Amino acid sequence: MHASLFHLLPTNTATLSTNPEKRTRRRLGLSEFDDNGEKQTDPRAVTARGGGGGGGGEEQRPWGSQEPFLMQDSRTVLRTDAGAMRVLRSIGGRIIQKPMHIGFIQMEPRSLLIPQYLDSSLLLFDRRGEARLGFICKDELATRDLKPGDVFWIPAGTAFYLENLEEGQRLQIITSIDPSESLGLGLFQSFFIGGGTYPRTVLGGFDPDVLSTALNTSREVVREMLSRQQQGPIVYLTEAAPSVWTKFLQSKEQDRLNHLKRMVEFNRELKKEGKKAAAWSWRKMLSSVFGEENKKKDDCDDSYNLYNKPHDFENRYGWSIALQGSEYNPLKHSGTGVYLVNLTAGSMMAPHVNPTATEYGIVLRGSGRIQIVTPNGSLALDAKVNEGDVFCVPRYFAFCQIASRTGPFEFFGFTTSARENRPQFLVGAHSILHEFLGPQLAAGFGLSEQALRQIIDNQREGVILPTPEVAPPEPMEEQGEDKPKVMMVV
Known part of the structure; x- marks a missing residue:
């Protein structure tokens, strides 16, 4: 500034x-400085898989x-x-x-x-x-x-x-x-x-x-x-x-x-x-x-308090808020949107796609897992994240966020469009799979329509789903990794 x-x-x-x-x-580390004002190093590695051709095994990247x-x-x-x-x-x-x-x-x-x-x-x-x-x-x-x-x-x-x-x-x-x-x-x-x-x-x-x-x-x-x-x-x-x-x-x-x-x-x-x-x-x-x-x-506009905004979506597993230019006029000029998501322990924001904007996310509280998939269907990123971690999801890329099983996972961020984003959810109730369910989609999967319906109808929830099987078992700090907090909540 x-x-x-x-x-x-x-x-x-x-x-x-x-x-x-x-x-x-x-x-980031505004609260990660050591006594000399220098940022403390972090020896952890993230597991990232996939890549260009959809092949390749797991690879440890610092x-x-x-x-x-x-x-x-x-x-x-x-x-x-x-x-x-x-x-x-x-x-x-x-x-x-x-x-x-x-x-x-x-x-x-x-x-x-x-x-x-x-x-x-x-x-x-x-x-x-x-x-x-x-x-x-x-x-x-x-x-x-x-x-x-x-x-x-x-x-x-x-x-x-x-x-x-x-x-x-x-x-x-x-x-x-x-x-x-x-x-x-x-x-x-x-x-x-x-x-x-x-x-x-x-x-x-x-x-x-x-x-x-x-x-x-x-x-x-x-x-x-x-x-x-x-x-x-x-x-x-x-x-x-x-x-x-x-x-x-x-x-x-x-x-x-x-x-x-x-x-x-x-x-x-x-x-x-x-x-x-x-x-x-x-x-x-x-x-x-x-x-x-x-x-x-x-x-001369006033500020807008995101915490006072009613939840756009809410169920037993979490809630989400999105702020657009139609609700806060300065965003029309900035061309930027704002969002806030809170997932309960072990829940997941279902795999989805942003059709109109790139998304920048900052973890505010808790820990979880981010998965991003490339256009060719390979897994581009599978990373555990904690407070202060920042991720970017390009427009059109499919992704999901999963909370750890030990506590809520809250993340805030910016999108590159102030218009209503209308994310397209790939699975769950009212998802693309659910709406496309018919002979055409069944043919695309090489399944009978009845077999595909049995698979898709198993999930009764939408948008935010319960997922204890794939949620990280515990925050990384509890796995013996000494990682300082950033933007800590008191």
Whole structure:
């Protein structure tokens, strides 16, 4: 979520691990850092079978390998005393409908992610803690208080800040990162509105005389303004020694608005003086904030709480929720959907296909098993997953999720379409097999219609099924594997 946050400049590269093995771990680890701030390694291996031709036996692949359906390229893009952020790079290839990075932000109590704007859109999900989000909408400063379960969209180019309001609670945010509007300078790029020596504000690159003229102040004042901030993109807000950002949040709303808008006003001053702007235009980058796109007051949307949404499907074995653009208008603009699934111990989300979207999933609680099947009918992935694991299922690929027998399995995620997805279930009541049951389907299997009916009618449940026989017997931690938690539920 910020300039050197996502694509660190050379002055900030100390915060980014140069160890390629650590960077390719797929575990997130905001709560997996050791005492030195480094991510702990994970010696486990995942069993993956199948492949291109449908042949091949079982093969042990280390977690760090480039398993195509498990997002593994994990990078610590930001770490300060007040917080950290890790990002998983989207997997590539032609089978991925829409690349999407997944970010995890953790902020200590009473901390601030300082004002900035990005070249990529964010869809925030408040996993834990309460936060205050400030952002510019229609030339006005708007604020939203976020609580666990809230979803909020920040378009590319929108100036914002994020504050952890809690005194004794860490804030944990999961966010999708859509790079479709990015400048192509790396994962994505953020531009700090405020800053000093670390991080550097976008104003700091201009000639001191130009900047002092635009701000109508002396060079000494400008030099002081651009050299005080040294705490990084996430800073503590303390009463004892208030920082410049503590003072910012304590200032009047109009003063905060003026500060966030000063950059755009400065760009206008440059044009009046005939100065050439950079190759990119600040005004264009902030068009969603200051331009003609926001003409209605109701463009300043509220958040949507996913936990308060009625379950779209529910039976004895679990429930599921899907949030689409028809229910939360910002999703129409983002082109991204959101979902949440909870499976009881030993149950399964029946094998199904997403016909309109690629699915990105993050395990929030418990452990389970993910199976993904290739178009030629071979098993592409059969993996046990725990909290913090992230998987990607390309559009059209058949897959299922299975909870372990010892507890619930909960996962949240994003889809690459804000339209109603209508997953097509392959087995179970009201599935494709059930609806196609007849001589044509029987001929396809080489069975008599009666024999096929006896097989299909055995399953009376639909969507979420009881499956104790194939569920993992126990979480991996109980099998003697010392694996730290990520995004832990307290």
